[in-house]
Structure formats: structure tokens, C-alpha cells
Amino acid sequence: MRFILFITLLLPGLSLASALRIGDILLQPKRCYICRMIEEHEGTTFSHMGIVIKGGRTPQIAEALGDVHLISVEKFLQQGDLTRPVKILRLKERAFLPLRDGIVTWLGAEYDTDFRWDNFDEQGRERVYCSEFITKLLNEYLTNKIPTKIMNYDLNREAWLRYFNGEVPDGMPGNSPADFEKSELFNTVGTYEGNQWIWR
Numbered sequence: 001m002r003f004i005l006f007i008t009l010l011l012p013g014l015s016l017a018s019a020l021r022i023g024d025i026l027l028q029p030k031r032c033y034i035c036r037m038i039e040e041h042e043g044t045t046f047s048h049m050g051i052v053i054k055g056g057r058t059p060q061i062a063e064a065l066g067d068v069h070l071i072s073v074e075k076f077l078q079q080g081d082l083t084r085p086v087k088i089l090r091l092k093e094r095a096f097l098p099l100r101d102g103i104v105t106w107l108g109a110e111y112d113t114d115f116r117w118d119n120f121d122e123q124g125r126e127r128v129y130c131s132e133f134i135t136k137l138l139n140e141y142l143t144n145k146i147p148t149k150i151m152n153y154d155l156n157r158e159a160w161l162r163y164f165n166g167e168v169p170d171g172m173p174g175n176s177p178a179d180f181e182k183s184e185l186f187n188t189v190g191t192y193e194g195n196q197w198i199w200r
Contacts, residue, residue, distance in 0.1 A: 018188070019197060019199055020052050020059045020073070020088070021052060021055055021090065021099055022052055022053065022054065022055050022099055022100075022111075022118065022139040022157045023051065023052060023090070023091055023095075023097040023099060023104050023138070024086070024088055024090050024189070025049055025050070025051050025052075025088070025089040025090075025093060025134065025180060025186070026046075026049060026050050026051075026052070026061065026073075026076065026086050026088055026089075026192075027046040027047055027048075027049050027086060027087040027088075027089065027177050027181055028046060028048045028049060028050065028076070028080040028081075029045045029047060029048075029076075029080055029081040029084040029085075029086070030047050030048050030079070030080050030081055031080075031081045031134070032047075034047075034163065035047035035048065036176075037156055037159060037160070037163070038162065038176060039157065040101055040156065041153065041155045041156065042176045042177070042178035042179075043178060044176075044177065044178035044181055045084055045085075046087065046169065046176075046177040046178060046181060047177060048063070048065065048080065048130050048177065049063070049131055049134060049180065050062060050063035050071070050076050050130070050134075051063075051099070051131050051134050051137065051138075052073075053070060053099045053100055053173060054100060055105055058070060058072065059072070059073040060073070060172070061073055061076040062099070062103050062106075062133075062134075062137075063076065063127050063133075064109070064111050064129055064130045064132070064134075065079075065111060065130065067108055067109060067110055067111055068103075068106045068108060068109040068111075069105055069108070069132055070103070070107070077192060079134060082142060082145050082195075084193075085191040085192065085193035086191060086192040086193070087188060087190075087191055088188065088189050088191060088192070089180060089181070089187065089188055089189070090184040090186060090189045091138075091142075091185060091186055092184075092185060092186065092187055093142055093143060093144050095141050095184065097138070097139060097141050097150075098141070099137065102129060102137055102140055103137065104135065106128070106137060109125055109126060109127065109128055109133070110125070110127045110128075111127065111128070111129060112127035112128050112129045112132065113129075113146050114127075114164070114185060115129055115151070115174060116167065116169050116172060116174075117148065117170060117172060117173045117174050128144040130177070131174075131175045131176050131177055131179065131180065132174065132175065134146075134180075135148070135175060136165050138169055144185055146175070146180075146183070146185060147175075148173040148174055148175050149173070149174065149175060149179065150171055150172070150173065151170065151171070151173070151174040152170050152171070153168045166180065174176075183185040188200065
């Protein structure tokens, strides 16, 4: 029993075969300057998020960070701030989510450091940030669409002015991990904290 518990704690993916589902969202705290700004501005502990694309014994997460790519759940967790919990959300809507197919057109898309909802690279391919990517991916399949809000960057204004080089995208549509956390479209089904999965 002790051996099995030890392996499970070292390799959390082994304990998820019947837990994480395709479409589940992992809200993650991170350690970086802009991450702290996002968390403070949005009143949350979460500044990043990923979505489960493949379940089973070796879950895979899709995220927009650097670019849109797939990552194992173990690596996803390791890149965050593990001193704070990761929250797991699950859609209330029972939608068919063929995300392994849907992700193909997004793989390799650049991360949007400008946080603009409709932003494209020189080749005309859309740039996306983490919550934008997941919103646009899921909304292809949902009846109850994940909404945007009008963004403003009034808190820590001077820091945002420096970050955006004076061109702050106030008044534009967008969203953040905090909007998923507060959304009525999702249930919280668990957390990852203290090197273990806690399911409700």
C-alpha cells in the first residue's frame, strides 16, 4: 500500500485515469511579474490555464504559452506555482467535444502578449493568449457560449502602461482565467494541491 501511494504521489497522472476528462480546465497560479499583475487585477490566484485534450492514464493538456502546444499533465503542473492549488473546472453542458481534432488547427499558433482578442501574425494566423485560446476552442462545440467582457487595465495603471508600451487595450473584448473561475457554465470538481488530487 505504501509503495502504491508513493508512486501515485510521484506520478500524479497515474491517479487520473477515471478522474480528468476531455474538456476539463485546469486553472493554474504561476510565478512571474505579469502573472502577479493579472492575478491582482482580476482578484484571483490564477493567471494561466490549460484544457484536457486526452484523458486516461496519460492525460495531455493543451495550453497557449509561448505557442499553442500539448503538454503532459505532470509537466503542466511543474511549470506552475505548486505552493498554491490548481483548480479543476468541468463544463455543466454535456456537449460532444472532439478536441483532439479541434486542436489541430491551433497547434503552433503564437502566444499573444498584447492580450488582444483579434490579433494576427505576419502570415495572417491568429495569436491567442491562454483563456482566449480555450474560449475559442470550446465555443466551436458549445450551445452555451463562453462570453467575453470589456477589458480595462485601471489597477496598477502605470505598470500596464509600461507593459503595453503606452498602448493599453482598454475597452476591447477579452477574458481571463478568473472569468472561468467565476463562470456559471462550469462546476469546480477538484483541486491539485500538496502533491495530490482532491476530488469533490
